[in-house]
Amino acid sequence: MTALSVTPTPIPGLFVLDLPVHGDNRGWFKENWQREKMVALGLPDFGPVQNNMSYNLDAGVTRGLHAEPWDKLVSLGTGRILGAWVDLRAGSSFGTAFSLEMGPDKAVFVPRGVANGYQALEGNTLYSYLVNDHWSPAARASYTYLNLADETAAITWPIPLAEATISDADAHHPRLADVVPMPPRSTVIVGAGGQLGRALTTLLPDAAALTRARLDLTDPASVDAYPWASVGTIINASAYTAVDDAETGEGRRRAWAVNVQAVARLVEVARRHRATLVHVSSDYVFDGAAPEHPEDEPPSPLGVYGVTKAAADALVATLPQHYVLRTSGVIGEGRNFVRTMAGLAERGIRPAVVVDQVGRPTFATDLAAGIVHLLATGAPAGTYNLTNEGPAASWFEVARRVFELTGHPADAVSPTTTAEFTPCTSTSSVSSSLRRAMVLLLPFRDH
Ligand SMILES: NC(=O)c1ccc[n+]([C@@H]2O[C@H](COP(=O)([O-])OP(=O)(O)OC[C@H]3O[C@@H](n4cnc5c(N)ncnc54)[C@H](OP(=O)(O)O)[C@@H]3O)[C@@H](O)[C@H]2O)c1
Numbered sequence: 126m127t128a129l130s131v132t133p134t135p136i137p138g139l140f141v142l143d144l145p146v147h148g149d150n151r152g153w154f155k156e157n158w159q160r161e162k163m164v165a166l167g168l169p170d171f172g173p174v175q176n177n178m179s180y181n182l183d184a185g186v187t188r189g190l191h192a193e194p195w196d197k198l199v200s201l202g203t204g205r206i207l208g209a210w211v212d213l214r215a216g217s218s219f220g221t222a223f224s225l226e227m228g229p230d231k232a233v234f235v236p237r238g239v240a241n242g243y244q245a246l247e248g249n250t251l252y253s254y255l256v257n258d259h260w261s262p263a264a265r266a267s268y269t270y271l272n273l274a275d276e277t278a279a280i281t282w283p284i285p286l287a288e289a290t291i292s293d294a295d296a297h298h299p300r301l302a303d304v305v306p307m308p309p310r311s312t313v314i315v316g317a318g319g320q321l322g323r324a325l326t327t328l329l330p331d332a333a334a335l336t337r338a339r340l341d342l343t344d345p346a347s348v349d350a351y352p353w354a355s356v357g358t359i360i361n362a363s364a365y366t367a368v369d370d371a372e373t374g375e376g377r378r379r380a381w382a383v384n385v386q387a388v389a390r391l392v393e394v395a396r397r398h399r400a401t402l403v404h405v406s407s408d409y410v411f412d413g414a415a416p417e418h419p420e421d422e423p424p425s426p427l428g429v430y431g432v433t434k435a436a437a438d439a440l441v442a443t444l445p446q447h448y449v450l451r452t453s454g455v456i457g458e459g460r461n462f463v464r465t466m467a468g469l470a471e472r473g474i475r476p477a478v479v480v481d482q483v484g485r486p487t488f489a490t491d492l493a494a495g496i497v498h499l500l501a502t503g504a505p506a507g508t509y510n511l512t513n514e515g516p517a518a519s520w521f522e523v524a525r526r527v528f529e530l531t532g533h534p535a536d537a538v539s540p541t542t543t544a545e546f547t548p549c550t551s552t553s554s555v556s557s558s559l560r561r562a563m564v565l566l567l568p569f570r571d572h
Pocket of ligand 1: 315316317318319320321322336337338340341342343344361362363364365366383387405406407408452453454455456459460
């Protein structure tokens with residue numbers, strides 16, 4: 126009896142497993158899927174949700190080659206097969222073939238997009254496979270197929286195909302040159318209408334950019350209706366960002382609904398579909414008591430907005446594949462502090478702006494580029510601080526700079542403190558209910 130082992134093949138992500146089979150005078154027993162041991166040996170933790178079987182009456186039954194939109198673990202209950210796999214994923218390994226004669230003492234892990242076929246070499250062959258998504262007609266529509274007789278894959282079937290039992294459909298699949306490769310799972314940007322959402326949409330033109338009108342995260346039906354099975358990466362750019370309003374009765378509810386409950390929904394979706402979730406958080410999860418806040422510091426939020434952001438960070442961090450990016454003072458296309466100040470300057474308003482709240486304004490385009498970088502490099506999952514560089518500045522200093530750069534006198538801006546600030550002045554949108562002196566995120570780790 127061999128020991129359990131997991132061996133790679135020429136097809137990236139396709140693994141052969143040797144399964145120990147314990148036999149005696151009654152027959153045999155094997156652990157066909159043993160998550161803990163197999164994952165420890167390098168098998169992906171693929172989360173099967175459905176078990177299918179096909180029974181093959183006679184030697185010569187030949188099925189395939191089908192590339193499906195889920196991962197599979199293929200094994201036999203009885204009999205023997207020649208298993209054959211051809212990579213039909215878009216990319217440099219497209220067309221790579223691998224075959225293996227196998228009985229119940231082997232299993233093969235087949236990643237999404239690799240075509241799978243087999244020929245029964247004995248009668249009464251029971252073929253079984255675990256898959257990590259439920260079959261549906263919509264899923265079937267996304268299958269990709271290859272002809273069993275394809276000359277490029279050149280699979281040596283022990284029983285010639287002319288003598289084999291093949292379904293009519295399987296006999297008519299295309300040759301490799303006519304196969305449309307299976308695309309990788311897609312990227313979705315949620316909250317695509319906001320400052321960060323727009324910057325991400327520009328940088329990721331192939332991503333599905335979903336504004337609130339298309340996907341409202343506070344509406345469970347809207348979330349459930351989206352076809353998540355084909356999504357590999359979810360970037361959450363949505364948020365309730367009205368920091369002052371979040372302190373009101375209605376704002377508190379709305380902030381919790383968008384920033385926590387909606388994120389819990391996305392976490393559930395990402396977990397179910399093994400997708401990477403990118404989530405954006407804020408310096409407001411800290412109280413500013415320390416001069417700088419490293420990525421692993423426990424949160425200490427002072428206001429409702431900060432509490433909701435910290436709660437979502439904890440939810441997202443429960444996922445194996447996640448990135449939480451903490452940033453500050455996002456400036457992009459849309460409503461933001463700089464635009465508000467420019468508008469006040471234009472209208473001749475002389476605002477009082479808080480001098481005791483300090484941070485680093487961050488361009489939405491740079492934040493978006495950081496997200497793309499983390500994804501493209503496959504950086505370790507976790508929490509990252511990401512702001513623009515340069516000295517920290519108070520909102521008062523930033524406001525004065527905006528007045529200057531838009532051709533207005535900087536001394537039109539006067540300093541105030543958070544304690545003195547009264548939200549009924551014309552500057553209500555430029556302060557916040559955060560009672561803190563200074564929040565500085567330590568810089569982004571270099572990956
Ligand atoms: N802005 C800052 O200074 C700042 C600072 C630190 C961290 N952050 C964080 O950075 C991220 C991006 O911020 P941002 O400045 O780009 O925000 P933003 O401009 O206010 O955009 C937020 C987007 O979320 C959408 N949204 C709200 N509720 C939604 C829902 N129920 N379903 C789907 N979408 C919904 C909004 O849609 P509508 O346009 O339809 O309302 C809006 O397009 C957020 O996580 C924020 O907390 C921002």
